[in-house]
Amino acid sequence: MRKGFTAVELMIGLIIMSLLLTALYRTFSATRRNAAEIVANHSINDDLDRTLLRITDDIRESNLILPGFPEAVEPMEVSTLATNKNNKLKFEKFLYDYSKDPSTLAAGEVNYTKNEITYYLEPEDDQDPNSPWTLQRSLLPYNNKKQPENSQASVYTILRGIRECVFYRLNEQHTSGGGNVYIRLKLTRIDAEDETKKYSNEITISVKERGANPE
Amino acid sequence: MKGKNMRSRHGSAIITAIGMGIVLLFVIAGVQTFTSYRTQTIIQESRRVKALAIAEAGMELVLAELTKNSAFATHKLDKNLVWLATENRQQSLQDLSTHGFKLNSATSGTYSGKIGDGTFRVRVGLIPYADDPKTTNIDESLSYLRIEALGKYDTTVRRVDAVINRRYPAREFLMYDGGVLSMVYGLPNLSNKNVFSTGHLYGHKGIEIGRIMLSAHSPVGHGTTQELSDMNAIISGAGGIFIYSPIQAQFRERRGLPAKTAVIPTNTTFPTGGTFSSPQARKNGEMPKEIADANPDLPEELRPWIKEKNDKMSMNLEEPTFTTYKTDAKTPKGLFFSKTDSSNKSIKYRMPAGWTKDNSPTLDAVYLDFGSNLRTGNVTLPANFNGVIYSEKNIVVKGNPPKDIHIVSDANVFMAGDFNQGGNPNSFDDFYGLPQDYEPGKNAMTAIDYAPAIRDRFKDDAKPNPPFRHHVAATVVARERIVYDYRSPVDCFENEIYPFMKYKLASAMGSESNAKANCLDKNKNGTINLKSGSTEFEEAIDQFFTDYPIESAESAAASTPTEDALKQKLKDLHANGNMNFDDFDAVSREVWQGYASNYETKTAGTRGEPSAAAKQSSYGVYKFLSGLRAKMGVPDNGNKKDFNPNVITDSPGDFLYYPEMTTNAMFISCGELNTVFYAGPDVVKYYNKIGCLNNDVGLRHSETNHFVHRVFGSEINLRIPAEPKIHRIDASYYIPPTRRKIYDSTLPHMGIKGNKYELVSHIVISWKDTAASEDEYKDF
Numbered sequence: 002m003r004k005g006f007t008a009v010e011l012m013i014g015l016i017i018m019s020l021l022l023t024a025l026y027r028t029f030s031a032t033r034r035n036a037a038e039i040v041a042n043h044s045i046n047d048d049l050d051r052t053l054l055r056i057t058d059d060i061r062e063s064n065l066i067l068p069g070f071p072e073a074v075e076p077m078e079v080s081t082l083a084t085n086k087n088n089k090l091k092f093e094k095f096l097y098d099y100s101k102d103p104s105t106l107a108a109g110e111v112n113y114t115k116n117e118i119t120y121y122l123e124p125e126d127d128q129d130p131n132s133p134w135t136l137q138r139s140l141l142p143y144n145n146k147k148q149p150e151n152s153q154a155s156v157y158t159i160l161r162g163i164r165e166c167v168f169y170r171l172n173e174q175h176t177s178g179g180g181n182v183y184i185r186l187k188l189t190r191i192d193a194e195d196e197t198k199k200y201s202n203e204i205t206i207s208v209k210e211r212g213a214n215p216e
Numbered sequence: 217m218k219g220k221n222m223r224s225r226h227g228s229a230i231i232t233a234i235g236m237g238i239v240l241l242f243v244i245a246g247v248q249t250f251t252s253y254r255t256q257t258i259i260q261e262s263r264r265v266k267a268l269a270i271a272e273a274g275m276e277l278v279l280a281e282l283t284k285n286s287a288f289a290t291h292k293l294d295k296n297l298v299w300l301a302t303e304n305r306q307q308s309l310q311d312l313s314t315h316g317f318k319l320n321s322a323t324s325g326t327y328s329g330k331i332g333d334g335t336f337r338v339r340v341g342l343i344p345y346a347d348d349p350k351t352t353n354i355d356e357s358l359s360y361l362r363i364e365a366l367g368k369y370d371t372t373v374r375r376v377d378a379v380i381n382r383r384y385p386a387r388e389f390l391m392y393d394g395g396v397l398s399m400v401y402g403l404p405n406l407s408n409k410n411v412f413s414t415g416h417l418y419g420h421k422g423i424e425i426g427r428i429m430l431s432a433h434s435p436v437g438h439g440t441t442q443e444l445s446d447m448n449a450i451i452s453g454a455g456g457i458f459i460y461s462p463i464q465a466q467f468r469e470r471r472g473l474p475a476k477t478a479v480i481p482t483n484t485t486f487p488t489g490g491t492f493s494s495p496q497a498r499k500n501g502e503m504p505k506e507i508a509d510a511n512p513d514l515p516e517e518l519r520p521w522i523k524e525k526n527d528k529m530s531m532n533l534e535e536p537t538f539t540t541y542k543t544d545a546k547t548p549k550g551l552f553f554s555k556t557d558s559s560n561k562s563i564k565y566r567m568p569a570g571w572t573k574d575n576s577p578t579l580d581a582v583y584l585d586f587g588s589n590l591r592t593g594n595v596t597l598p599a600n601f602n603g604v605i606y607s608e609k610n611i612v613v614k615g616n617p618p619k620d621i622h623i624v625s626d627a628n629v630f631m632a633g634d635f636n637q638g639g640n641p642n643s644f645d646d647f648y649g650l651p652q653d654y655e656p657g658k659n660a661m662t663a664i665d666y667a668p669a670i671r672d673r674f675k676d677d678a679k680p681n682p683p684f685r686h687h688v689a690a691t692v693v694a695r696e697r698i699v700y701d702y703r704s705p706v707d708c709f710e711n712e713i714y715p716f717m718k719y720k721l722a723s724a725m726g727s728e729s730n731a732k733a734n735c736l737d738k739n740k741n742g743t744i745n746l747k748s749g750s751t752e753f754e755e756a757i758d759q760f761f762t763d764y765p766i767e768s769a770e771s772a773a774a775s776t777p778t779e780d781a782l783k784q785k786l787k788d789l790h791a792n793g794n795m796n797f798d799d800f801d802a803v804s805r806e807v808w809q810g811y812a813s814n815y816e817t818k819t820a821g822t823r824g825e826p827s828a829a830a831k832q833s834s835y836g837v838y839k840f841l842s843g844l845r846a847k848m849g850v851p852d853n854g855n856k857k858d859f860n861p862n863v864i865t866d867s868p869g870d871f872l873y874y875p876e877m878t879t880n881a882m883f884i885s886c887g888e889l890n891t892v893f894y895a896g897p898d899v900v901k902y903y904n905k906i907g908c909l910n911n912d913v914g915l916r917h918s919e920t921n922h923f924v925h926r927v928f929g930s931e932i933n934l935r936i937p938a939e940p941k942i943h944r945i946d947a948s949y950y951i952p953p954t955r956r957k958i959y960d961s962t963l964p965h966m967g968i969k970g971n972k973y974e975l976v977s978h979i980v981i982s983w984k985d986t987a988a989s990e991d992e993y994k995d996f
Binding site: 018021025029058061062064065066068069095096097099100102103104106108109110111146147172210211214 | 232235236239295296297343344345346347348349350356360379471472509523526527528529980981982983984985
């Protein structure tokens with residue numbers, strides 16, 4: 002009698018095999034999904050870190066954060082602050098030219114130029130009250146006669162899909178210029194299927210102003 | 217059979233296992249790669265942050281070195297900010313093992329060391345920028361520093377490259393206050409004004425300006441107001457700028473903006489029933505809760521000149537370099553007085569009630585008189601003098617120092633007369649010290665400053681190798697208070713009383729018209745004509761000393777040697793006939809010395825106690841003062857409430873000067889204000905000034921309309937909480953003089969180069985942090 006598999010054996014083998022493969026696939030698929038989830042969540046963290054680092058560096062390089070941008074609030078008001086178009090962070094960076102002899106400067110001329118930089122937020126969909134926000138950075142250069150060069154102004158998108166972003170200072174007695182600028186930034190995944198399980202990360206940082214007004 | 221079946225299934229099991237293994241391997245490899253990438257990124261980021269922190273620490277350490285030694289530099293720089301040759305330097309900071317901080321010892325070049333787990337290397341140098349002639353109170357050629365700091369942690373290197381604006385507040389500011397700068401001086405029910413001219417005004421916790429409207433926070437008739445002239449800027453580090461009444465102000469031209477004259481409008485109503493943390497705080501200068509945290513509005517048009525707290529001009533100052541001062545004073549090139557010094561400079565200085573901690577009538581002090589055109593001082597400076605005089609006791613000082621000087625006390629410094637305003641003995645115009653001439657039609661009470669020709673004498677002092685320096689860049693530093701002491705008229709008004717005395721003496725010896733022509737009107741070639749008859753002459757001499765006694769009536773009756781000897785000397789002159797100007801001046805100086813030396817009692821080792829004569833209104837010096845005012849047309853000798861200063865006739869062509877005390881220096885005090893001081897537009901404010909009181913003198917000579925105190929230079933009150941806390945002054949009130957606080961525009965250009973004692977503040981005006989390589993670090 003010729004040796005071989007019976008049809009029943011073959012079917013049992015195939016069934017076991019398919020069960021095993023299915024289990025394996027499900028395991029692999031779940032692991033892959035989890036890994037993708039982790040990567041996506043980490044990209045939220047990365048976006049937060051990168052954006053805050055960018056703003057921090059910008060502020061540290063600045064000379065003067067303009068009064069009122071952002072507004073100073075009482076400590077108890079901080080939790081009530083919400084993202085809005087009027088909440089702006091505006092500062093100036095000066096670039097000096099020490100090779101110039103000040104006695105040769107023409108009337109109205111100074112030995113520096115400056116860039117006025119503004120961070121501000123725009124809703125991605127004006128009609129949607131729950132729309133995520135986009136963080137923009139505009140730059141307006143001034144010439145050495147303190148006049149703005151409007152034709153050279155530019156706007157650059159820093160980050161999209163922002164759930165919340167607030168700039169503020171705290172009203173602190175006897176603190177020059179408010180001392181610190183605070184930034185609260187919150188990002189939330191928008192691609193997750195389960196709304197309740199969307200990954201969110203919210204960071205609040207403070208940046209000590211370093212520079213000073215040249216005049 | 218069974219074994220064969222098992223073998224027949226062997227192949228699929230292995231395949232299955234291998235398949236699962238491969239899948240698992242992919243998963244593990246993926247997770248591992250991801251985890252490893254994240255770990256590496258985090259490690260790298262943490263190293264970068266640490267390296268940056270170390271670089272920043274290096275920069276801060278160099279800033280600390282610069283604060284302790286303003287001449288500190290590691291390298292020269294060219295205009296393109298390229299590092300050039302190394303500079304010699306001294307390191308002031310000490311290793312601190314508890315913080316893992318260790319400096320590599322070096323006397324030149326890159327500043328380096330270790331902090332925590334990392335190391336740093338820093339270079340600092342002066343940017344060779346030119347001075348801007350438009351800014352009188354800043355020398356830009358000394359104002360900008362580049363600091364490049366590299367921090368290394370493990371193999372990661374970060375670089376901080378910054379430009380620092382170095383500020384010299386004592387040379388730049390007219391007035392600086394570490395607390396609230398109060399510019400509310402004067403008395404109620406008066407229409408006079410104090411003037412503050414040029415330079416910057418700075419209050420670290422705010423500024424208040426206004427006319428007198430309150431007394432102990434109760435309304436009174438409006439009084440003295442303040443005026444700002446030729447101002448550079450008014451700056452509040454933190455806190456509001458409170459304007460209680462409209463203030464007339466002139467602001468200097470700025471780049472891109474013309475000069476501006478404006479009235480700064482009232483922006484604050486001081487609450488008379490304000491809320492204070494305690495009744496004592498109310499008396500100590502605390503601002504009422506109702507306005508303390510306010511940031512009152514200021515006119516937009518004045519924004520270029522008025523900087524409030526949001527403009528970020530904060531300048532917090534550390535205490536002066538007392539340790540360096542003391543070390544240098546103790547060398548053979550300096551002058552040092554210890555607490556136990558018993559040299560002939562050490563004295564007991566008489567104090568009014570309420571001024572000493574233990575109610576003692578005197579303070580231990582060192583008495584330093586640098587002399588003047590009219591007298592020889594008592595200070596002998598050592599050879600190759602390094603410019604530092606340090607006393608652990610109080611210092612009493614007056615006269616004209618010969619060299620840029622730092623006078624430093626661990627206690628108080630009393631400015632007891634004209635200081636640092638020498639006349640040129642080779643210039644006839646400067647015969648009685650620096651001429652205090654005003655422009656025609658103006659006088660000391662109506663003009664802000666001297667006539668331009670006189671001001672130019674000071675400006676010339678800052679030029680290289682001037683033929684004569686009327687003043688030097690003097691720094692006066694007190695760990696506690698700097699006190700203006702107006703008690704001695706012979707020290708405060710010597711340059712004004714002496715020419716008048718000389719004129720009156722010449723009038724007595726000859727005729728008033730001859731005296732006027734040859735003593736008052738500037739005519740050095742004139743002759744003093746003596747009265748022809750010797751009896752008439754002698755009687756006139758006697759009458760002069762009766763009119764202007766040197767000694768008290770009791771002493772004169774007893775025929776005291778000073779007056780009698782002088783009388784005889786003057787009478788003997790008659791035999792020689794008329795006198796030329798110089799010979800007459802020589803005799804007059806002796807007479808003046810008679811008056812001056814008789815102002816105080818002659819108790820050995822004691823100063824400041826008025827003699828019996830000086831306590832009587834008949835004392836000649838008071839009568840000269842009174843006569844001088846009358847001669848200048850001052851009605852009722854200035855005692856009228858509605859005194860009109862425009863009636864004073866002060867001609868620039870004579871040697872008549874309105875009584876004026878001038879103190880010229882950078883005055884730096886550290887002590888907190890600890891005296892009765894009502895914030896707001898309030899008259900009750902006890903300053904660090906000692907005026908004359910009724911029971912001390914025969915004539916109240918230091919009142920508002922009686923003289924002008926001209927503070928020429930800068931007043932820096934750091935208000936550093938001192939240990940031990942300085943004692944409270946609770947003295948009797950006196951009527952303050954009319955003030956002129958005038959900025960000395962030579963300060964940024966005179967005695968500053970290479971000066972390691974400067975009080976400095978550093979502001980970052982340009983900042984960049986970037987990555988750097990290990991090779992760059994190694995070669996730095």
